[in-house]
Amino acid sequence: MDHLQAMRVFTRVVDANSFTLAADSLDMPRATVSTIIRKLEKHLGARLLNRSTRRLSLTPDGASYYERCAGILADVEEAESVFRDRARGPRGRLRIDAPPSLGRLVLIPKLCDFHQRYPDIELVVGLSDRPVDMVQDAVDCVLRIGDLQDSSLIAKRIGVFKSVTCAAPSYIERYGKPAAIEDLDRHRAVNYFVARTGRNIDWSFKVGDGIVNVPVKGSLSVNDADAYVSAGLAGFGMIQPPRYMVAPHLDSGELVEVLEAWSPPPMPISVVYQQSRHLSSKVHVFVDWITEVFQGCVLMKKCADGYPLDQDCRFAADLAASHGLQEMMERRNLLESAL
DSSP: OOHHHHHHHHHHHHHHTOHHHHHHHHTOOHHHHHHHHHHHHHHHTSOOEEEOSSOEEEOHHHHHHHHHHHHHHHHHHHHHHHHHHHHHOSOEEEEEEEOHHHIIIIIGGGHHHHHHHOTTEEEEEEEOSSOOOTTTTTOSEEEEESOOOOTTEEEEEEEEEOBOOEEOHHHHHHHOOOSSGGGGGGSOBEEEBOTTTOOBOOEEEEETTEEEEEOOOOSEEEOOHHHHHHHHHTTSSBBOOBHHHHHHHHHHTSSEEOOGGGOOOOEEEEEEEEOOSSOOHHHHHHHHHHHHHHHHOHHHHHHHTTOOHHHHHHHHHHHHHHHOHHHHHHHHHHHHHHO
């Protein structure tokens, strides 16, 4: 048995979640793929996949073996790419995952530039509404908001995430502006709920050296970013969206910032990738390129205005242990993954 080929076939089946799709991508008959997996399981003396008529799933042994295979195949690819790339430049498939709002507003509009620079890299961009397992989902790079909790990954901080509390002039005309956080009890908000749990996300404010999380009242809850901002623009209630999503509306006066003295705490935006002895050239050039994109992005500069990146990251890390910022960041990541 060709062990390296068996590993490639197994990981492709897992990535595609289908024997048929894996066979198509490998240009093999489906029967051949099934035979290779069956022989591999017999050789290992372990069942790797649970099979049913509707879906595939990894067994615990299969998940462990997949992770090891992915690392081995990545090392093989990197070793070979060192020599290929010297002559031909970076190439191959690069899988990226990003929060949908960052993807739509920052990443996607600049991808033509990336393609012009690196025409031999095939981009596969996922704008996901769920946390990504980089190994299980075979993702090369992830854009993420908040501090990195997984020590097996590397995060390069490339921007600052800031939310803003705001309302439409029509809302303020009817209900006035809250003068303090305590006034929120007398106001209406548009709530954002996490589809996975159905729970509304509390609003967060920096108060002194700590963080205060406040549940807000409202008669409308949504789980779509565009609907959330649209409801705020329509005057349905106050909102607390990412600043980069509403910067044009704030500039035009369609939305007005409120509670400026108690702004939501800033958090780092990072590009995350797996640790490796030899970072593949395609990942390396993407990390450098996305860093450049964020440095030149007008929307991101508005968010970072007055908040140096290194200062923001230290601020977030310092507060995490004593003021519950980690919990808040997890909620923000859920929100941003749904946005």
